Amino acid sequence: MEIAIYQLIFTALLVSTFTDVSGNCIFPDYLRGHWISSSLGEVSFNSTYLDGITAFTFGKLTFQCEDNNGTKYFLKSETTTFANTKFTAYVCLDLRKVTEDKIYYYRATTKDKSFDNERIIVTSSTVNVSMEEVCNEPEPYNPGSYSLLIRSEVLNTSEITCPNIVRGEYEVTNITKDGTQECPSGISLDVCSVKTHLYFNISSCSPDIPSATRCMFATETDNVTYLTVYSDTDNKFRCVAASEEGNTVFLSQKEGDCSENQNGTSVAPLGYLMELMLINNGTAHCREVVTEGPNNDKPTTTAPPKGGAEAISTKWVIPMIAVLTTFLQFFASL
Numbered sequence: 633m634e635i636a637i638y639q640l641i642f643t644a645l646l647v648s649t650f651t652d653v654s655g656n657c658i659f660p661d662y663l664r665g666h667w668i669s670s671s672l673g674e675v676s677f678n679s680t681y682l683d684g685i686t687a688f689t690f691g692k693l694t695f696q697c698e699d700n701n702g703t704k705y706f707l708k709s710e711t712t713t714f715a716n717t718k719f720t721a722y723v724c725l726d727l728r729k730v731t732e733d734k735i736y737y738y739r740a741t742t743k744d745k746s747f748d749n750e751r752i753i754v755t756s757s758t759v760n761v762s763m764e765e766v767c768n769e770p771e772p773y774n775p776g777s778y779s780l781l782i783r784s785e786v787l788n789t790s791e792i793t794c795p796n797i798v799r800g801e802y803e804v805t806n807i808t809k810d811g812t813q814e815c816p817s818g819i820s821l822d823v824c825s826v827k828t829h830l831y832f833n834i835s836s837c838s839p840d841i842p843s844a845t846r847c848m849f850a851t852e853t854d855n856v857t858y859l860t861v862y863s864d865t866d867n868k869f870r871c872v873a874a875s876e877e878g879n880t881v882f883l884s885q886k887e888g889d890c891s892e893n894q895n896g897t898s899v900a901p902l903g904y905l906m907e908l909m910l911i912n913n914g915t916a917h918c919r920e921v922v923t924e925g926p927n928n929d930k931p932t933t934t935a936p937p938k939g940g941a942e943a944i945s946t947k948w949v950i951p952m953i954a955v956l957t958t959f960l961q962f963f964a965s966l
């Protein structure tokens with residue numbers, strides 16, 4: 633409650649201005665327009681600006697493209713003034729185009745404890761920050777750590793054929809959330825009737841998962857398939873990770889993007905774990921007489937994962953202490 637009030641006060645006090653016109657990077661044409669991000673909600677691009685990235689405690693800011701190298705874009709925020717101090721935020725996006733209407737991306741900045749483990753750098757506006765310092769996450773990235781962008785106009789129609797690992801009619805057992813079993817008598821999953829949808833039959837119990845989701849994007853790394861699905865019921869993205877062992881498909885599902893190191897048998901709190909067995913003694917693979925989805929983006933394969941380093945760069949501690957001190961002084965004065 634208190635935090636919500638503070639956030640309202642923050643928002644009310646933020647004064648934003650564009651300072652820097654030095655941005656010399658232009659986004660590719662196809663990026664321009666309105667997009668839905670699996671982690672940020674609505675964002676929009678024009679030739680040099682990206683609106684809608686959440687920056688630390690500052691809320692949503694507008695970022696200008698400063699520099700670009702290959703698929704990486706180095707972005708600098710508008711200046712935010714809070715309690716007479718000017719701050720600038722920097723992010724690095726590694727944008728991977730799937731189609732004109734679909735992109736997956738990584739935040740190519742190392743997580744930093746000084747910034748609440750967000751992949752962002754916030755500093756006093758008087759400090760110069762280079763692309764190298766911001767695009768500092770080593771590749772290959774953690775494979776499940778991508779977010780998805782879908783052009784708003786085609787969100788309703790841009791599903792793909794769900795990946796093979798889940799194509800079938802399954803009995804779903806051992807459903808757990810935070811170690812607690814739900815639906816002990818099991819549910820079923822049909823990814824045959826419509827090959828672009830996961831249909832869970834949850835009529836017998838009520839786990840906190842939608843019965844219908846559309847497959848939007850899939851990628852496989854080290855025998856783990858990552859799948860982003862979208863529910864038209866609650867308008868939310870979910871991440872599914874699946875791996876196969878013997879006759880069993882292990883599947884996890886959580887709201888939003890995948891959690892760090894999510895796989896078929898491991899997921900962050902509030903995520904679900906479940907086990908899938910083909911019904912009819914393993915014969916219920918789909919026959920290929922099924923409804924075609926409108927689109928069929930090919931799943932892509934990324935390089936193997938690598939443990940993401942989590943560093944505290946002492947360089948930013950001092951600016952952040954300054955930020956926090958300023959905030960505290962401000963609240964003390966209320």
Ligand SMILES: *[C@@H]1O[C@H](CO)[C@@H](O)[C@H](O)[C@H]1NC(C)=O
Pocket residue numbers: 678679680681683694
């Ligand atoms: C691009 O977006 C920025 C930030 O929203 C805005 O200030 C600017 O006028 C836009 N430029 C064009 C050409 O639309």
Ligand SMILES: *[C@@H]1O[C@H](CO)[C@@H](O)[C@H](O)[C@H]1NC(C)=O
Pocket residue numbers: 701702
């Ligand atoms: C662009 O990225 C490549 C590969 O990561 C790197 O070798 C090169 O130095 C970068 N170029 C610039 C101008 O930073």
Ligand SMILES: *[C@@H]1O[C@H](CO)[C@@H](O)[C@H](O)[C@H]1NC(C)=O
Pocket residue numbers: 758759760
């Ligand atoms: C920051 O960079 C600009 C342009 O490259 C330069 O003019 C300015 O002196 C630099 N400021 C600091 C504090 O290094």
Ligand SMILES: *[C@@H]1O[C@H](CO)[C@@H](O)[C@H](O)[C@H]1NC(C)=O
Pocket residue numbers: 784785786788864
């Ligand atoms: C998407 O579908 C929802 C519900 O089916 C509908 O209300 C909405 O207008 C559709 N949006 C677009 C852009 O077609």
Ligand SMILES: *[C@@H]1O[C@H](CO)[C@@H](O)[C@H](O)[C@H]1NC(C)=O
Pocket residue numbers: 806808897905
């Ligand atoms: C059910 O799933 C939980 C969590 O994944 C696991 O610890 C447990 O061993 C499983 N039980 C059975 C009977 O497979």
Ligand SMILES: *[C@@H]1O[C@H](CO)[C@@H](O)[C@H](O)[C@H]1NC(C)=O
Pocket residue numbers: 833834835836
């Ligand atoms: C869902 O499962 C119930 C039994 O639990 C069954 O009666 C019903 O027909 C199933 N619905 C669909 C759409 O398959």
Ligand SMILES: *[C@@H]1O[C@H](CO)[C@@H](O)[C@H](O)[C@H]1NC(C)=O
Pocket residue numbers: 854855
């Ligand atoms: C993936 O699965 C194949 C076949 O089961 C196995 O040979 C390979 O070692 C696995 N790769 C990894 C990285 O686990």
Ligand SMILES: *[C@@H]1O[C@H](CO)[C@@H](O)[C@H](O)[C@H]1NC(C)=O
Pocket residue numbers: 856875893894895896897898
């Ligand atoms: C899944 O993740 C857990 C925890 O990180 C790990 O112990 C396990 O080996 C992983 N399983 C697979 C199949 O990669």
Ligand SMILES: *[C@@H]1O[C@H](CO)[C@@H](O)[C@H](O)[C@H]1NC(C)=O
Pocket residue numbers: 913
């Ligand atoms: C199920 O399949 C296994 C091996 O594929 C077979 O040995 C078994 O007899 C089958 N059971 C039934 C009930 O069909």
